[in-house]
Amino acid sequence: xxxxxxxxxxxxxxxxxxxxxxxxxxxxxxxxxxxxxxxxxxxxxxxxxxxxxxxxxxxxxxxxxxxxxxxxxxxxxxxxxxxxxxxxxxxxxxxxxxxxxxxxxxxxxxxxxxxxxxxxxxxxxxxxxxxxxxxxxxxxxxxxxxxxxxxxxxxxxxxxxxxxxxxxxxxxxxxxxxxxxxxxxxxxxxxxxxxxxxxxxxxxxxxxxxxxxxxxxxxxxxxxxxxxxxxxxxxxxxxxxxxxxxxxxxxxxxxxxxxxxxxxxxxxxxxxxxxxxxxxxxxxxxxxxxxxxxxxxxxxxxxxxxxxxxxxxxxxxxx
Amino acid sequence: xxxxxxxxxxxxxxxxxxxxxxxxxxxxxxxxxxxxxxxxxxxxxxxxxxxxxxxxxxxxxxxxxxxxxxxxxxxxxxxxxxxxxxxxxxxxxxxxxxxxxxxxxxxxxxxxxxxxxxxxxxxxxxxxxxxxxxxxxxxxxxxxxxxxxxxxxxxxxxxxxxxxxxxxxxxxxxxxxxxxxxxxxxxxxxxxxxxxxxxxxxxxxxxxxxxxxxxxxxxxxxxxxxxxxxxxxxxxxxxxxxxxxxxxxxxxxxxxxxxxxxxxxxxxxxxxxxxxxxxxx
Numbered sequence: 001x002x003x004x005x006x007x008x009x010x011x012x013x014x015x016x017x018x019x020x021x022x023x024x025x026x027x028x029x030x031x032x033x034x035x036x037x038x039x040x041x042x043x044x045x046x047x048x049x050x051x052x053x054x055x056x057x058x059x060x061x062x063x064x065x066x067x068x069x070x071x072x073x074x075x076x077x078x079x080x081x082x083x084x085x086x087x088x089x090x091x092x093x094x095x096x097x098x099x100x101x102x103x104x105x106x107x108x109x110x111x112x113x114x115x116x117x118x119x120x121x122x123x124x125x126x127x128x129x130x131x132x133x134x135x136x137x138x139x140x141x142x143x144x145x146x147x148x149x150x151x152x153x154x155x156x157x158x159x160x161x162x163x164x165x166x167x168x169x170x171x172x173x174x175x176x177x178x179x180x181x182x183x184x185x186x187x188x189x190x191x192x193x194x195x196x197x198x199x200x201x202x203x204x205x206x207x208x209x210x211x212x213x214x215x216x217x218x219x220x221x222x223x224x225x226x227x228x229x230x231x232x233x234x235x236x237x238x239x240x241x242x243x244x245x246x247x248x249x250x251x252x253x254x255x256x257x258x259x260x261x262x263x264x265x266x267x268x269x270x271x272x273x274x275x276x277x278x279x280x281x282x283x284x285x286x287x288x289x290x291x292x293x294x295x296x297x298x299x300x301x302x303x304x305x306x307x308x309x310x311x312x313x314x315x316x317x318x319x
Numbered sequence: 320x321x322x323x324x325x326x327x328x329x330x331x332x333x334x335x336x337x338x339x340x341x342x343x344x345x346x347x348x349x350x351x352x353x354x355x356x357x358x359x360x361x362x363x364x365x366x367x368x369x370x371x372x373x374x375x376x377x378x379x380x381x382x383x384x385x386x387x388x389x390x391x392x393x394x395x396x397x398x399x400x401x402x403x404x405x406x407x408x409x410x411x412x413x414x415x416x417x418x419x420x421x422x423x424x425x426x427x428x429x430x431x432x433x434x435x436x437x438x439x440x441x442x443x444x445x446x447x448x449x450x451x452x453x454x455x456x457x458x459x460x461x462x463x464x465x466x467x468x469x470x471x472x473x474x475x476x477x478x479x480x481x482x483x484x485x486x487x488x489x490x491x492x493x494x495x496x497x498x499x500x501x502x503x504x505x506x507x508x509x510x511x512x513x514x515x516x517x518x519x520x521x522x523x524x525x526x527x528x529x530x531x532x533x534x535x536x537x538x539x540x541x542x543x544x545x546x547x548x549x550x551x552x553x554x555x556x557x558x559x560x561x562x563x564x565x566x567x568x569x570x571x572x573x574x575x576x577x578x579x580x581x582x583x584x585x586x587x588x589x590x591x592x593x594x595x596x597x598x599x600x
Contacts, residue, residue: 031503032420039413039478040430046471047437050448057447069451113342116335123339129586130343133350136582136589137575138532140550144571145349147557148356154365154564156352162367188349193593200594220331249441252534256557270443277447278539290444297439 051294057287064281078288090264091272095248097179098268102186102247107240109187110194115224117195118202128199132192139189139252146185146257175265178258182266185253190246194239201235202228248293269293350575356568364564377569388570390545391552394462395531398548401466402530403523406477409470410522411515414481415507419490434475442472446539453540460541465548468536473526480525480595484518485511517588524585525592528578549574 058078060071082088113131117124134142149156152170161168171177205228213227214220229236251270254260260267260275267275269289277286356364360374381388416422417431449468450459458464488511496506512519534550541547543555553574556567582589 027421028423029416029420029503031507032416032422033426035412035416035420035507036422036427036430038409039434039474040426042409042467042471042474043430043433043437046449046452046467047433050445050452052448053451054445054448057451068454113339116331116338119332120335120339121332123336123343127339127343129583131346132589132593133346133579133582135593136528136532136578137350138534138550138553138578140532140534140553141353141571141575144553144557144567145353147562148353148564148568149349151562151564156369159367159369163369188345192346196590196593200590224331245439249443251441251443255538256554270441273443273446274539277450283447287447290447293444294440298436301436301439 054287054290054294057283058291059288060284062283062287064283069283074284078284079292081285082289082292087264087267087272091267091269094179094265094267095269098183098186098250098266099244099247101183102190102250103240103243105183105187106191106194106243107236109191110196110239111198111229111236113191113195114198114202115228117199119220132196134189135192135196137189140256142185142189143253143256146181146188146253150181150257172258173262175262178262178266182254182257185257186247186250189253190243194243197239197242198232198235201232205231350579353568353571353575356565357572359565359568361563361565364568377565380563381566381569381573387545388549388552391547391549392573394546395548395550397462398465398469398533399527399530401462402469402473403527405466405470406473406526407519407523410474410477411481411512411519412507413474413478414483414518415485415511417478418482418485419488419493419511434478437472438475442535446535449536450539460546462548464540465533465536468540469526469530469533473529476592476595477522477526480522480592481515481518483595484515488514517591520585521588521591521595524581524588528581528589531574531578 056071057069059074059076061074061077063070063072113127117127117131120127137145148154150169150172152158152168152173158168169177171181209231210223210227213223218226249270250268251274254266254268254271255274258266260271273286273289276282276289355371357377358373358375359370360372360376363370363372380386417427453459453464453468456464458467492510492514493506496510497503501510532550533548534554537548537551538554541551543551549570553567553570556563556570
């Protein structure tokens with residue numbers, strides 16, 4: 001049957017005049033469909049199906065009876081609770097403060113290091129290799145590393161402060177201190193990633209352009225500010241977008257360093273969902289927050305794509 | 320010419336060297352302090368002041384009978400190997416198909432959108448749905464379930480990175496092999512795949528490191544102790560009242576040092592993975 005089908009579809013292509021081009025319905029590669037099938041299956045079973053489960057949970061009152069989930073319809077109650085929950089405002093606030101500080105500082109510091117490394121022949125060789133170490137270390141280990149520094153009892157920071165006769169710190173237990181601590185840890189962990197992205201982009205900048213600017217009398221600071229940075233702007237924007245996504249996801253480091261505390265001071269959204277789901281066993285409510293975040297993400301993504309399309313169209317029109 | 324260039328950039332060059340010395344020091348010092356503490360007896364760690372000693376007691380404590388560390392190491396390695404294999408096999412097949420073969424657009428476009436969207440969602444958001452899914456499939460609490468979950472979240476990256484590498488291979492090679500009588504699979508396996516070895520290396524090292532470092536799913540889908548991988552074991556040492564500082568530093572060293580060594584050896588592939596992940600995002 002397949003042979004007959006192949007014969008029939010092949011005939012018109014061979015008899016059609018060459019100007020008609022290829023047939024509108026190309027034959028799909030059967031091997032291709034097979035090759036892509038496991039990938040598609042994985043995404044559907046562990047991507048789409050859990051999302052359907054999530055939505056089901058979000059509109060249900062979920063209880064666990066003898067190890068299995070039981071659903072009772074709850075309408076939009078779970079979503080209404082997001083608005084009335086007194087934890088919502090502090091969690092959203094802490095998440096927003098963390099995201100803004102983490103993104104701005106890592107992008108700023110990473111870009112600075114990349115631009116400077118390009119101009120430091122001696123330390124450049126060392127820095128290029130060593131600076132990316134934090135990005136490959138497990139977030140859990142990063143928390144351990146910083147606990148060993150910041151712990152009020154055994155931390156190196158306090159031992160140094162004590163030796164210098166300075167007042168000791170207990171940042172992880174203070175509202176502002178804890179937030180500063182997790183931001184510092186994040187900057188230490190992920191500035192190297194921005195550094196790497198920007199540094200890679202810098203390698204594709206044509207040195208002759210920079211030389212031309214220098215010959216025209218521009219100082220090195222001006223070359224960096226007015227020539228280099230505009231040329232690598234796409235890489236910086238990409239790095240910022242990646243860091244934005246990553247900082248919304250942030251969980252591991254805070255889970256171990258502050259556990260969201262003190263109070264709600266560092267209770268980022270992922271930590272909040274974990275508490276609701278696994279400590280309070282309020283599955284429906286946790287799922288509703290999840291759905292709200294996914295919807296917000298899809299909306300933001302749509303707006304971003306739209307704005308980008310408008311901007312590129314405008315730039316194209318200008319040229 | 321290089322003389323004038325050097326003087327023009329002199330001030331910034333010096334500043335750059337100084338800033339980089341500070342940056343390298345700030346990068347290394349916290350890691351080195353953990354290494355130092357890993358070899359200190361607990362009494363020196365909790366004592367006042369800084370005392371540098373040498374002792375293997377933290378490591379012997381970790382390897383003592385009844386300590387779940389060895390089981391956790393085996394779990395972590397199993398998960399890494401399983402994830403890397405699945406990502407390499409299915410990722411390269413999918414990347415090859417998406418790059419070189421003709422597929423129906425009604426299938427590939429939603430698939431690529433999904434593959435692009437899943438890495439954007441905070442994994443914690445999906446945990447409730449995944450937990451229910453894994454429970455109904457009977458995959459809660461085992462290495463196999465964690466291999467599958469790691470694979471799901473690494474596979475979009477693996478497939479898209481392999482697609483980028485396959486895009487660099489001319490399609491005429493495939494056609495030539497087919498005309499010579501090779502089957503589609505033989506063409507893929509013997510002609511095309513050897514040409515993207517750097518891509519396989521990048522996918523392998525990168526997904527391996529991500530699986531080794533993964534914590535969230537390990538925490539939520541296993542019950543701790545000998546059933547979980549190393550990252551959960553490390554987390555369980557961080558207790559609110561009695562913190563096993565020395566063991567914590569030792570196990571952190573065990574988890575971090577191999578990865579750093581790999582990142583030095585396979586620097587090229589790690590950089591390819593990190594920057595390609597960026598292009599995709």
